[in-house]
Amino acid sequence: MVIHYKCPNCGDDMNYDAKSGALSCPACGREDHIDSFPQDHIQGTFTDDEANEYHCENCGAVLITDKDTAATKCSYCGAGVVLADRLSGALAPQLVIPFAISKEEAMEAFKKWSRKRLLAPGDFRNGDRIKEITGVYVPFWLYDLDSDVKVHAVGTRVRTYTKGDYIYTETKYYDLYRDIYLKYNKVPVDASIKMNDELMDKLEPFPYNKLKDFQFPYLAGYLAEKYQYDDEELFPRAKSKVRQFIDSFVHSTLTGYTTVQIKDKSIDTRKVSAYYALLPVWVFTYDYNRQEYLFAMNGQTGKIVGYPPFSKGRTAAWFTGIAAGSFLLFRLITMAIQGGWFS
């Protein structure tokens, strides 16, 4: 089924507006709250899923999508359409965080960000070669996880003192044991093959107070994908993510010692629940030197990730500048204390 939102006023295609949080019409400016949008203006027909062929509700053209696309724009008329059967049944998202940053703001923020890439080549830093910017709802699993942690460790407290001609080192040994129950809620793991895991991890945190129950209109005008890994397949990745959290929590309970050596640590992590959520990401493709670079921006917080190209010259210049600067500073301090450049 293909869903398409038509303006009740003028009949133009409506899109979800990140600013107002409503469906808005670019032609007449009408805005409709997504809950109160009149049902008879949602156009949709069921199609057979046979050849992955969908027809645009607006112009009738064949929608060209790959098999994971769940929302897109018609490549002929530009109308935002949602492929509802790819987001229904087992594939129905429970939660969504809508975009809060508009396309224009995203462009502006990206340009600002690229100017601050101090090691990138000058003409990259102009930020004017954005080839494409796409708002994508990326499928994520949000895991609620329970963990039982049992740790045995040996801690030492070291004290040194001098008596007569000898320096004494006194080491006190302690047996440490911790039994910890840890509950982590909504740990996100991206369920898309196309998205780079490292980039998606760096995009965190997503503001969970903006989580909404999923509704189709949020997707109007954006790209969306359905998940390509289910929550069982991604559970190991979720486990390894909380493993880092657990390690640092355990460490924070073993304070007050000079050294702590962990002898034995058992971690049992269980999945309590997993929510399927679509999270907003602006994806930039950037042309530089006939090469394509990919950047991603958190659609709520505006945090940008992705590796810009390196300029050898600029890197060398920064290196030389910092080295020369600190050397000069050292010499000045030495001169202030001793007098003379080379003692």
Next chain:
Amino acid sequence: MKIFLKQSLRFIFAIVLFLAGGLMVDAATIDRHIYDDADLLTAEEEAELENLAEQLGFERDIVFVIITKEDGSDVEVYTDDFYDEISQGEPLDALILTVDMSVREYFFKGYYLADSLLTNQDFDRLENTLMNYLSSDEYFSAFYAFIEDAHDYMGVEPEYSGEEASSGRTEEENIFYQWWVQLIIAVFIATGVVGYMAYTSGGKVTVTEGMYRDHSASKIRARKDQYVRTVVTKKRRPKSNSSGGFRGGGGGSFKSRRGSF
């Protein structure tokens, strides 16, 4: 700025010396300063030198000792042994000169304050004068000049003794004042900063442990911190560690000179 830095360094230096001074054997407890076993001096000369060492030593709070011998044993070992004997294991501010007539060798060494108050240059000048008199067999003059000069050099406040003397006194041996060491450190800093810039140019992970934790549900069910045992190890204290103040790991030994005449 320059003067301020210098003065604060002097101040710290003075405090270190003051603290070190608290641990020292009182100079007044040493009642003999001249040990003329080789019989180079007349009784009058010996008395006069004893008097001089006593007086000038009292002024500077330093024990001046002059030893002459002719047993041919190593002058350096002999001096250190002698020092250990009179210091009774406690730090003692002393300048000791040993002369052996059988091998015509001399050795002198400054301990603690006597070391700190004299620069390498001072040691060179003391040695020059000493050599001149000893080689012409003028022993009384040699020892008299030695005590008197050492006393005078110690009295020159670093502020008035010029740049070189002051640097020789406190910072000369500190490796961090060497330009090549500073250059290496500067390169390290630049590598670190540029490396960090490169590493974070693609965005940092800003998620912290507490972000996803359910603070009300998570808890430490049991914790135990059981004391087991204490192990004490001891190690001999290096001979000189504190009185130098700014010497910064320069080997922990005192300045000395050795030669033959």
